[in-house]
Structure formats: C-alpha cells, structure tokens
Amino acid sequence: MKYNANSSIPISDIKITDEFWNKYRDLVGKVIIPYQWDVLNDRLEDVETSHCIENFKIAAGLSNGKFEGAVFQDTDLAKWLEAVGFYLAAYGCDEKLEAMADEAIDLIEKAQQPDGYLDTFFIINAPDKKWKNLCEGHELYTAGHFMEAAVAYYEATGKRKIIDVVCRLADLLCDVFGKEEGKCHGYPGHPEVEVGLVKLYRVTGEKKYLDLAKHFIDIRGVGDNYFLEEEKQEDFERIFPEFINYDPSYSQSHLPVRQQKTAEGHAVRAAYLYSAMADVAVETDDKELLDACKVLWDDMVHRRMYVTGSIGSSGWLERFTTDYDLPNDCNYSESCASIGLAMFGKRMGEITGEATYFDEVERALYNTVLSGIAMDGKGFFYVNPLEVWPAACMDHTSRLHVKSERQKWFGVACCPPNIARTLASLGQYIAYKSKNKLYLNMYVSSKIKAEVSGKEVRLDIKSEIPWNGKVSVHVESDEQMEGTLALRIPYYAKNPKISVSGAGLDMKQDKGYINITLSSTSMDVSFEFDMPARFVHSNPKVRADVGKLAIMKGPLVYALEQVDNGDNLANIFVSGKTKLQEEFDNNILGGTTRITFNAQRIKEEGWDSGKLYGEVESDFEEVKLTAIPYCYWGNRQKNEEMLVWMKEKF
Numbered sequence: 003m004k005y006n007a008n009s010s011i012p013i014s015d016i017k018i019t020d021e022f023w024n025k026y027r028d029l030v031g032k033v034i035i036p037y038q039w040d041v042l043n044d045r046l047e048d049v050e051t052s053h054c055i056e057n058f059k060i061a062a063g064l065s066n067g068k069f070e071g072a073v074f075q076d077t078d079l080a081k082w083l084e085a086v087g088f089y090l091a092a093y094g095c096d097e098k099l100e101a102m103a104d105e106a107i108d109l110i111e112k113a114q115q116p117d118g119y120l121d122t123f124f125i126i127n128a129p130d131k132k133w134k135n136l137c138e139g140h141e142l143y144t145a146g147h148f149m150e151a152a153v154a155y156y157e158a159t160g161k162r163k164i165i166d167v168v169c170r171l172a173d174l175l176c177d178v179f180g181k182e183e184g185k186c187h188g189y190p191g192h193p194e195v196e197v198g199l200v201k202l203y204r205v206t207g208e209k210k211y212l213d214l215a216k217h218f219i220d221i222r223g224v225g226d227n228y229f230l231e232e233e234k235q236e237d238f239e240r241i242f243p244e245f246i247n248y249d250p251s252y253s254q255s256h257l258p259v260r261q262q263k264t265a266e267g268h269a270v271r272a273a274y275l276y277s278a279m280a281d282v283a284v285e286t287d288d289k290e291l292l293d294a295c296k297v298l299w300d301d302m303v304h305r306r307m308y309v310t311g312s313i314g315s316s317g318w319l320e321r322f323t324t325d326y327d328l329p330n331d332c333n334y335s336e337s338c339a340s341i342g343l344a345m346f347g348k349r350m351g352e353i354t355g356e357a358t359y360f361d362e363v364e365r366a367l368y369n370t371v372l373s374g375i376a377m378d379g380k381g382f383f384y385v386n387p388l389e390v391w392p393a394a395c396m397d398h399t400s401r402l403h404v405k406s407e408r409q410k411w412f413g414v415a416c417c418p419p420n421i422a423r424t425l426a427s428l429g430q431y432i433a434y435k436s437k438n439k440l441y442l443n444m445y446v447s448s449k450i451k452a453e454v455s456g457k458e459v460r461l462d463i464k465s466e467i468p469w470n471g472k473v474s475v476h477v478e479s480d481e482q483m484e485g486t487l488a489l490r491i492p493y494y495a496k497n498p499k500i501s502v503s504g505a506g507l508d509m510k511q512d513k514g515y516i517n518i519t520l521s522s523t524s525m526d527v528s529f530e531f532d533m534p535a536r537f538v539h540s541n542p543k544v545r546a547d548v549g550k551l552a553i554m555k556g557p558l559v560y561a562l563e564q565v566d567n568g569d570n571l572a573n574i575f576v577s578g579k580t581k582l583q584e585e586f587d588n589n590i591l592g593g594t595t596r597i598t599f600n601a602q603r604i605k606e607e608g609w610d611s612g613k614l615y616g617e618v619e620s621d622f623e624e625v626k627l628t629a630i631p632y633c634y635w636g637n638r639q640k641n642e643e644m645l646v647w648m649k650e651k652f
Contacts, residue, residue: 007153007201010352011452013091014158016429020447022468023428025374025592028275029379031089031096036080037134037380038419040103041411045226049411054078057122064113064479068484070582072414073241074140074192076122079106080147086425087154103155106586107164110148120148131239133186133371135176137229139239142190142218145171147197153205154423158233165205165543171200176210180217188228189218191253196278200285208462210367216282217487222275223255223262227475240503240636244319252319259294259295265302268321269334270416272302273342291352299327299350302343303362309538309552309646310373310559310632311366313387314339317403317613320602326543330388330647332401337374337383337417340366341424344431351443352434353452357490359515360443363431364492367424367444368468368557372633375421381408382418388561388646391572407640438485441515445473445529454520455485456537468556468631469586469595471495471533476526483520487527490515494556495531535582536595540647550647551578553597560597560629564643571643574627575651576601590630591637597629602651622651 006012007318019025033244040046050155052077059065067074086103089318092614121141124132133141145168152168153558155161175195179186191195199215202208221228227250233239240246250256253268265272276298285294305325307313312335316323320334344363372382383606384419385403392406432444438455452459462476477487491498491511500516503526509516518527519600537554540547553560562571576599583598590596609618635644 007157007204008088008427009430010155010436011450014094014386015451016428016432016447018092018432018446019204019449020465021094021593024359025377026375026379027092027425030085030422031093031099033379034375034418034425035082035086035089035099035102038078038422039320041415046410050168052078052411054416055106057126058109058113061125062109064109064112069123069288072123072146073123073138074416076120076144077140077147078314078415078419079110079579080151081416081423082108082146084147084151084154085419085422085426087151087156087158087422088172091154091158092429094427100159104163107155107161107167108478109113110161111469113168114152114167114170118174121165122587130236133188134235134237135232135241137191137232137253138245140192142175142195143192145400146190146195146198149195153198153201154427157204166200168198169206169208169621172211173213176214177603185573187221187518188223188232189255191229192276193218193254193275193372193589197274197281200281202280202283211286212282216276216286219259219279219282223250225256227255229253229255245638252321260290261303262294263297263467264300264325265306265313265322267314268319269339270336270342272319272322273313273339276302277342277345277349278391278590280346280353284349284353286490295346295350296354297553305446307343307362308333308335308337308370308388309365309554310369310386310388311343311362312336312340316437317385317400318582320619325441326545328540328542328544329546331394332563333385333387333389334403335370335386335388337386338369338420340370340386344371344424352441355383355399355436355441355513355515357443358493360431360490361493363399364444364557364643367428369559369632371421371424373635374417375425377634377637381410382412382421383408384412384414384626387644388632389572390642390644391640392643405582406642406644407510407636410475438515439488440485441488442475442491442492454483456486457481457483457485459483459485459520467533468558471531471556472499473527473529474526476524477520478524480523482523483525485520487518487520488515489527489529492531492553492557494533494536494574495535498529499530500527500529535584535595537582538579539578547647549650550579551576551650552647553582554580555584555595555597557645559632561632561635562627562629562645562648563638564640566630567625569643570650572604573604573606573620573646573647574601574625574645575603575649576627591634594631594634599627599629601648602623 047485053070152164186336196215201210205210231569313336344366347359347363395401395404445467464474466472535557538553603625605621
C-alpha cells in the first residue's frame with residue numbers, strides 16, 4: 003500500500019497560484035535546481051568548489067581521487083534530489099529535471115556498497131571506521147536525507163530505483179543498530195535518520211523502519227552518554243577539533259528525550275530531533291513523547307526564538323544558549339534551523355489540531371526561510387542576523403559568520419538545497435486534512451483537491467496576504483458535500499469576519515480555527531480582517547531588544563536598509579505612537595508594500611574624529627524612514643547596513 007509520506011494531501015493536489023510565493027517557487031525548477039546541479043558538478047568557475055558529484059564518482063569507481071568537502075557532503079545531493087521530487091510533484095512533468103535526477107540516482111546506486119552502505123566519506127577515506135564515530139561522522143544523518151529524497155522522488159514519479167537503494171540502506175541499519183546483543187547501541191549524533199525512517203515506513207509499510215526510528219528516540223540520552231563513551235575507544239578518531247570536551251546537550255543527548263524541558267544545543271539538530279519525536283509519537287500513540295514535544299516547543303518559541311522565526315542565537319556551535327538570550331548582530335539563526343522549526347510546527351499542528359503552531363510556521367517561512375535566498379535564486383544566507391554593520395563582520399571576530407550579502411555557495415552548503423526543497427514543497431504547509439475535516443493554515447492563493455468525508459472537494463483560494471487581509475475560498479464538489487472546512491484565524495488578524503455565501507458566520511473559535519460546515523455542491527467563503535502595519539515590542543527579559551521597537555505587517559517582519567535610510571542605522575529613534583504609512587510599490591523588489599514613517603536621528607555634529615567620549619548633549623533631527631520586508635533585504639545593493647529593532651523614543 004502506498005502512503006502519502008510528506009502530507010495528508012498530496013503535494014500534487016495543491017497547485018499554488020500565489021504572486022508573492024511564486025516569485026520564489028517558479029525559480030526552483032527554472033533556476034535553482036539547474037544552478038545547484040551545476041554547482042554540485044563543479045561547473046561554475048566563480049563558485050566555491052563542491053566536489054559532491056565527484057565524491058560519488060570516486061566511490062563508484064568511475065573516477066580517481068580523494069574525498070573533498072564536509073563529512074556530510076553527500077547530503078547536498080540528497081536534498082537537491084528531494085527538491086526535484088517535490089518540484090515534479092507540484093509542477094508536473096519536466097523531462098530535463100527528471101533526466102538530471104535519474105542521472106544522479108544512477109550514480110548513487112553505483113556508489114552504494116554491496117551490503118547497502120552509502121556514505122562516500124567513509125567509502126573513500128575510512129572504510130574501516132564505519133559506525134565508529136556516530137557523534138561526528140554524520141552517517142545516519144546522511145542516510146536520513148537520502149531516505150527523505152527517495153520518498154519525495156518516488157511519490158512524484160513512481161520510479162522505484164532510489165527507493166530500492168535506500169531500502170537496502172535502511173535494512174543495513176536495522177541489522178547494525180538495535181537493543182539486541184551484538185548490535186550497536188548508539189544513536190545519531192545529528193538527528194535526521196529518524197525522520198527519514200518514518201517516511202520510508204509510511205511508503206513501504208515496513209514496520210522495522212518505524213521500530214528503528216523509535217529505538218533511536220527511546221535510547222537517546224539514556225544511561226552513560228554514548229558519545230562520551232565512544233570517544234574513549236582506542237580506534238576513535240576525532241573529525242571536528244572543536245568537539246573536544248564534548249557537551250552532550252549540544253546533540254540533545256544530555257537527558258532522555260522525554261525528560262528534556264528546554265531547547266538545547268545545535269538548533270538544527272534539535273528541530274530535526276523534535277520533528278522525529280512528533281512523528282514517532284503519532285505513529286505509536288505515545289502520549290508521553292507528545293507531551294515532551296509540547297514542552298520543548300513552548301520553550302523554543304516563547305523564550306528562544308527571534309521575531310523572524312529563527313532559532314539558534316550563538317554563532318559558536320550554532321546553538322541555543324539560554325532563555326531570552328537573543329542578540330541581533332552576532333546571532334546564527336541558520337536557514338536550516340528555521341526550516342526545521344517549520345517541520346516541527348507543521349507536525350504538532352496536525353497532531354493536535356491547534357492553529358497556534360502554524361502561527362510560528364508561517365512566521366519562519368515568510369521571514370527567515372525567504373531571507374535565506376536571493377530573489378534571483380543564485381545567492382544564499384546561511385546565517386540570518388537582524389542587524390548588520392558590514393564593516394564589523396570581520397575575520398577572526400565574533401561576527402565572522404555574519405555576511406552582509408548572500409553567497410553564491412558555501413563549503414558547507416546544507417542551506418541552499420534545504421531552501422530549495424522547502425519552497426518546492428510549500429503546499430504541505432498550506433492545508434491538511436483528517437477524515438472529515440479540511441484545515442486551511444496559510445492563506446496562499448492556490449487550487450486544492452482533497453477527499454473529505456469520502457467525497458472529492460475542490461478549493462479555489464484567492465488571497466491578498468501578506469499585503470491585505472482578504473481571502474476568498476470557492477468550494478465545490480460533484481456530490482453533496484459533507485464534513486468541515488476549518489479556517490485558521492491568524493494572530494495578527496484584527497476584526498476578522500467570515501461569511502458563507504453572503505451570510506455572516508459566528509466567529510467562535512475552536513483551537514484557533516473557525517469551523518464551516520460543508521453542504522450542497524458549491525459554497526463561497528469570504529474571510530476579511532484588518533492587517534495594518536504595527537509596532538511590536540519584545541518581552542523585557544530580552545536584553546538585546548528591551549526599549550526597542552520592530553515593525554510587522556501580517557506575518558512579515560520589516561527592516562531598515564542603508565539604501566533607503568543612510569548609514570549608522572543604530573542612531574535612529576522612533577516613537578511607538580508614530581503613524582505608519584503603507585504604500586504598495588510595483589517598481590521595487592518585484593512589487594512590495596513599503597512602510598514609511600517619521601523618526602529621529604541623533605546628530606553627529608559636535609563630535610570630531612579625535613573625540614571618542616565627551617559631555618556632548620544628544621541632539622536629534624527629524625527624518626523620514628522607509629522599511630521593507632525583512633525577507634527582501636540585501637537584494638538591491640551589496641554590503642549594506644540593515645536593522646530590525648529600532649530604539650524607542652518616549
């Protein structure tokens with residue numbers, strides 16, 4: 003039996019027609035996938051060498067040489083392949099892209115070892131070190147990404163070759179790992195394989211894959227820490243020098259997962275682990291595990307998340323620190339981490355039926371995930387700060403990791419293909435269904451086909467979000483409809499009103515949704531609300547933002563750029579009572595709502611270059627400022643200052 007592993011509504015049944023999102027999504031097949039294929043094949047002279055495809059050729063015996071790149075370099079190809087699968091599902095047949103993918107799959111199959119092993123770093127560099135360094139080796143992480151890629155490509159094309167490859171790999175993992183005597187009792191240093199195993203189980207029905215995912219979750223952090231014990235072995239060889247004096251919380255292995263109360267360690271690892279915990283919880287009806295997910299979500303989004311939906315405040319080891327520690331100019335906020343947050347939130351929303359999870363999913367997707375890619379599809383941010391002073395982003399400093407312009411590629415390039423697969427699979431976040439209920443979570447113009455109460459229902463959604471709070475939904479079926487349509491009420495919706503075929507509806511909410519009974523064969527739903535630009539504050543415990551203001555409109559965070567407002571943006575002060583003026587401008591950034599407002603800037607007159615400190619009274623001048631969506635910053639000029647949080651003037 004074939005299951006939909008990624009979404010309760012197949013991605014092929016959600017056709018996105020949205021002008022805002024398709025500015026990016028249409029690039030996936032036309033630009034991003036071909037561009038990344040060229041990068042992976044080292045065909046672009048002005049881009050950092052990947053060596054990814056060459057590693058597979060060497061492992062397959064088709065080329066000579068040594069492994070180059072990060073220990074997890076294979077996953078760049080895996081995520082690229084997953085993006086192709088999602089794109090084909092969403093957009094339909096594309097013979098050129100499918101030929102690229104089939105070429106890659108043939109190469110992957112040739113590189114796979116007879117026993118099913120698949121990891122070019124160890125095949126080429128250290129065949130006798132397989133499974134000897136689970137803390138740093140990323141073998142299981144790599145396996146998980148290949149499983150996710152295989153499922154996406156199989157569901158899009160029906161081709162079994164890549165599924166057969168990863169099933170051989172998964173079978174090997176089931177033979178190597180487990181609680182039985184003689185098996186390895188370790189677990190992944192970087193969680194991810196658990197997500198892949200659950201998806202593979204959903205496609206194949208092979209329960210041992212789910213059992214192994216559950217095993218990895220259950221034993222993590224139990225007893226003597228596996229990674230600390232592992233490094234005591236005589237044949238242990240360290241891969242990452244910075245992992246000396248290893249902190250188990252970095253990999254969320256400091257406690258059994260059901261006992262963890264705070265989001266700790268490497269932010270991407272955490273988000274992938276929590277996503278897997280949610281998957282296993284729902285597949286095994288494990289209430290205790292689901293409760294642990296709720297606790298971790300609460301800490302992550304209410305005490306350790308940026309207003310842009312990014313996570314991971316420390317540039318050192320890309321990790322969480324402590325509650326309310328959210329610096330703006332030296333944070334990490336990896337693009338992959340926000341993608342992981344969206345993955346986790348999607349799962350929790352679908353499991354619980356609570357709309358609040360999609361508030362943060364939407365926040366991450368509209369802000370940090372989109373800021374991670376240039377509007378031409380050929381530049382990427384790994385790190386997503388909320389304040390940038392280019393001159394201070396220097397080598398050998400605490401801001402070394404912060405870039406003031408998007409990069410064509412990275413030596414460690416996990417983010418670019420991750421963004422590609424997320425944009426291609428956006429439909430999975432828009433809607434989901436249970437047997438008798440269809441939930442709309444994000445209002446993205448699209449056409450959706452789904453089965454509700456045993457009958458096919460077709461939706462035509464026209465949305466003006468994020469610029470205006472107007473949504474219309476035409477619902478129709480060839481039969482008398484039954485069941486429920488649930489509309490999420492966003493946290494930013496002011497004075498929401500819903501009408502069905504012209505009649506107003508009671509706005510009583512159920513878990514953040516308004517339930518509409520489906521009837522007849524055709525219905526028209528209108529959802530309108532006020533969505534003005536607004537100032538927001540942080541909790542005063544956020545030391546970096548106390549006494550400051552940011553601007554939001556709907557789900558979008560706004561930012562100041564130097565190109566509009568001059569340099570030294572830090573000397574700007576604004577009153578929270580200032581009126582925010584909105585204007586849609588078709589001439590910039592592909593069309594966007596600009597926000598202008600009056601503010602004050604400290605004059606620099608009275609200070610000369612020879613004076614650093616002095617008893618000079620602050621003198622302010624009136625200025626008019628322009629803010630654009632944060633996700634668009636850095637697309638007009640290079641090496642520009644940027645600022646989200648402005649000082650408040652009372």
